[in-house]
């Protein structure tokens with residue numbers, strides 16, 4: 001008899017995991033995520049990162065294939081496979097969306113299936129337990145291989161699909177549905193994904209996910225009672241990501257590409273937001289601020305008059321003071337160079353961050369404050 005599940009936190013090992021879908025979000029590993037979040041994370045993985053992941057995966061897959069040809073067990077190949085699988089897990093563990101998973105569970109399973117006492121059991125295969133242990137070991141290797149293949153393939157899908165909906169400016173539920181239908185029933189796109197399969201001989205993009213669904217009873221803290229939810233189990237990322245994509249789309253959640261930094265961000269409304277609100281690495285302010293300010297700069301200042309702005313005049317004044325103090329021998333070369341860098345940094349930021357320019361720029365350009373920071377930075381380097 002199977003009873004209703006009541007474990008508050010489901011399993012969240014990246015080779016086998018469950019999510020609980022509730023309204024617009026899902027729970028995994030005791031944490032709450034908006035539907036579509038992991039998709040955005042996969043879209044944001046760089047080509048370089050995915051290439052590195054595939055390189056490691058292909059090596060494990062070749063080894064795994066040799067093992068299959070030899071009947072499912074070769075001790076030397078198993079020893080190598082354990083190393084290769086651990087390398088993949090180390091590569092993944094700090095990057096989103098993998099960092100939301102319990103990767104230590106994979107490490108523990110690798111320890112269990114790939115150790116000398118298990119190898120002895122595989123050598124003899126005396127009991128049915130030995131056989132099922134060996135099956136599980138092979139299944140684990142295959143699952144680790146599929147992480148690389150599925151992520152590379154899905155990254156392809158989501159980037160192309162996002163371009164497609166951006167082209168039609170589809171942001172409402174109904175237009176997203178029409179676009180999803182058009183895109184995923186297009187022979188052109190689907191054949192392209194089939195041919196672009198990251199690792200030959202592995203299953204590629206698949207719109208028919210393998211999902212096991214069970215009811216789950218979870219504590220509802222708001223009403224101090226029990227809530228019933230859907231718990232979905234997955235053994236492959238492709239199955240999960242396709243499920244998440246369509247669950248997200250059916251709620252009007254979609255991915256958009258930021259016009260400033262080029263990163264993908266999740267939208268949960270049909271608003272015409274064109275820029276992400278995460279902090280831009282280059283400028284230290286959200287892209288929305290940069291975009292707003294770029295528009296303002298375009299409208300209000302002509303490029304040739306940029307040198308007359310109060311921000312520019314203040315920068316010039318401070319740079320002159322630093323030069324003068326340096327020639328007088330008041331500050332070392334290193335401190336003077338650092339002070340110049342700080343002045344330029346503040347000025348740069350004032351060009352793009354309207355709020356900063358209005359509220360903080362002048363105070364940050366106080367000469368005493370600049371030297372204090374410069375000395376501190378130089379001291380820190382020694």
Ligand SMILES: [Zn+2]
Nearest residue numbers: 258261276287
């Ligand atoms: Zn951005």
